[in-house]
Amino acid sequence: MSTIAAIATPAGRGGVGIVRISGEAAASIAKKLSDQKILSPRHVQLCHWYDADHSLIDSGVMLYFQMPHSYTGEDVIELQAHGSPVLLRALLQRVFDLGASPAEPGAFTRRAVENGKMDLSQAEAVIACIDASTLRAAKLAQRHLHGEFGAKVQSLMHDLTGAVAHVEACLDFPEEEIPALLFDQIHADVSEQLVKPIRAWLATASLGERLFDGVTVAIVGAPNVGKSSLLNALSGRDRAIVSDIPGTTRDVLEIDFEVDGIPVRLVDTAGMRSSDDVIEQEGIRRAEVAADDADIVLFVADASRPETWQVEYYADDAVNRHEEHHIDIKLMNKTDLAQDDYPEIYLPLSAKHGIGLDALMERLAELLGTVDAGEESLLVTRSRHRESLQLALQHIEQGLGLLGSEEKFDLVALEWRRGWTSLGEILGIGDIEFILDRVFSEFCVGK
Numbered sequence: 127m128s129t130i131a132a133i134a135t136p137a138g139r140g141g142v143g144i145v146r147i148s149g150e151a152a153a154s155i156a157k158k159l160s161d162q163k164i165l166s167p168r169h170v171q172l173c174h175w176y177d178a179d180h181s182l183i184d185s186g187v188m189l190y191f192q193m194p195h196s197y198t199g200e201d202v203i204e205l206q207a208h209g210s211p212v213l214l215r216a217l218l219q220r221v222f223d224l225g226a227s228p229a230e231p232g233a234f235t236r237r238a239v240e241n242g243k244m245d246l247s248q249a250e251a252v253i254a255c256i257d258a259s260t261l262r263a264a265k266l267a268q269r270h271l272h273g274e275f276g277a278k279v280q281s282l283m284h285d286l287t288g289a290v291a292h293v294e295a296c297l298d299f300p301e302e303e304i305p306a307l308l309f310d311q312i313h314a315d316v317s318e319q320l321v322k323p324i325r326a327w328l329a330t331a332s333l334g335e336r337l338f339d340g341v342t343v344a345i346v347g348a349p350n351v352g353k354s355s356l357l358n359a360l361s362g363r364d365r366a367i368v369s370d371i372p373g374t375t376r377d378v379l380e381i382d383f384e385v386d387g388i389p390v391r392l393v394d395t396a397g398m399r400s401s402d403d404v405i406e407q408e409g410i411r412r413a414e415v416a417a418d419d420a421d422i423v424l425f426v427a428d429a430s431r432p433e434t435w436q437v438e439y440y441a442d443d444a445v446n447r448h449e450e451h452h453i454d455i456k457l458m459n460k461t462d463l464a465q466d467d468y469p470e471i472y473l474p475l476s477a478k479h480g481i482g483l484d485a486l487m488e489r490l491a492e493l494l495g496t497v498d499a500g501e502e503s504l505l506v507t508r509s510r511h512r513e514s515l516q517l518a519l520q521h522i523e524q525g526l527g528l529l530g531s532e533e534k535f536d537l538v539a540l541e542w543r544r545g546w547t548s549l550g551e552i553l554g555i556g557d558i559e560f561i562l563d564r565v566f567s568e569f570c571v572g573k
């Protein structure tokens with residue numbers, strides 16, 4: 127494999143910038159580049175790095191990780207230079223001139239997988255760690271990185287191998303010699319050790335994926351009910367313009383916050399009503415789209431104006447298809463002004479005085495399924511893993527269905543082998559070139 131190099135720190139200025147080199151030529155490139163002619167593995171070496179004309183590019187710290195004790199499993203050099211984009215580019219160019227080639231996104235981690243340093247699910251945890259936007263998600267990714275997730279897949283694969291072995295052993299015997307009870311036992315074992323846990327595991331996927339992908343929550347309702355006030359109150363920032371003039375918000379406004387560690391994009395929209403104003407009409411149209419696209423829709427009404435309570439209030443309006451929207455939570459705002467009887471379905475709120483926000487957060491958490499997360503380390507967090515688990519389950523269940531009929535042992539074994547392959551794909555076992563391409567396309571350069 128060629129020797130690769132890239133800047134591992136993010137683009138832009140910073141205190142320190144790192145150039146990473148991995149491969150056979152890494153050490154010799156480092157020696158040619160610097161005034162340090164003896165590399166000492168796992169030691170911090172202060173050095174100067176020079177250009178071809180012997181002019182100084184930068185000075186800093188060099189680290190040498192000798193194979194196989196490195197991230198990639200190859201010889202790795204890290205040059206910790208000043209975080210100047212121009213100097214880092216010059217340093218990297220010099221490394222290229224000395225024989226390294228540019229690293230593709232994720233190339234270092236891909237080599238780590240190919241050299242057996244980590245399995246594919248751990249490599250995905252690396253990107254998940256980097257991409258996580260809440261601490262809960264980042265901590266979960268850390269646990270996957272340390273192999274708890276992979277270990278569970280391996281134990282399923284182990285149990286499935288056992289089941290295949292049992293079935294295949296039966297193939298070698300004439301039917302009449304196989305005790306009928308044996309099949310009941312295999313059936314029970316596979317149901318208990320594989321079907322049940324995989325089903326339970328798959329049930330965690332919606333929360334797991336949400337922790338990383340996040341959800342969108344749209345706030346809709348009539349003008350002047352306090353939608354923008356709610357956005358400000360929830361985010362704790364004075365972000366949206368609030369006024370007593372109906373039709374204040376005309377555009378769609380988004381802010382990011384979190385509910386129980388789930389990243390939430392909160393979307394404020396224009397109040398819905400019929401309007402002759404073309405700009406307001408466009409705002410209302412965008413509000414419709416935002417509500418359509420949202421995972422969760424909050425409907426806000428004004429306690430002091432009963433005409434804003436009914437979602438049907440909008441129904442006769444040509445521009446408004448509000449009734450068609452799926453509304454998840456109905457909120458009665460301005461309960462500080464009026465306590466009139468309103469339908470029980472509404473959660474009471476006063477966005478202006480911060481009342482009712484905790485109950486709203488609780489309801490949101492409930493809807494997002496964050497409660498009862500159970501064993502966090504075992505959450506399925508990636509669609510790729512979910513798809514492989516679903517496929518594995520399908521094959522295992524198909525095999526189970528065939529188990530009753532004795533002529534079909536070979537088909538049972540075949541289905542279960544397919545199931546095994548699907549599980550293996552999660553860890554990157556088997557013919558995985560296309561899976562590697564899919565996984566590593568999501569990485570950044572230098573990782």
Ligand SMILES: Nc1nc2c(ncn2[C@@H]2O[C@H](COP(=O)(O)OP(=O)(O)OP(=O)(O)O)[C@@H](O)[C@H]2O)c(=O)[nH]1
Pocket residue numbers: 348349350351352353354355356367368369370371372373374375376395396397398459460461462463475476477478479
């Ligand atoms: N008394 C009281 N007034 C509130 C409350 N929430 C909002 N208001 C007031 O209601 C008015 C409208 O609030 P906004 O947040 O701008 O309402 P909106 O729904 O975003 O209005 P549009 O953008 O026009 O659709 C402002 O004067 C707010 O101060 C509340 O809980 N109690």
Ligand SMILES: [Mg+2]
Pocket residue numbers: 353354355366367368374375394395396397
């Ligand atoms: Mg508004």
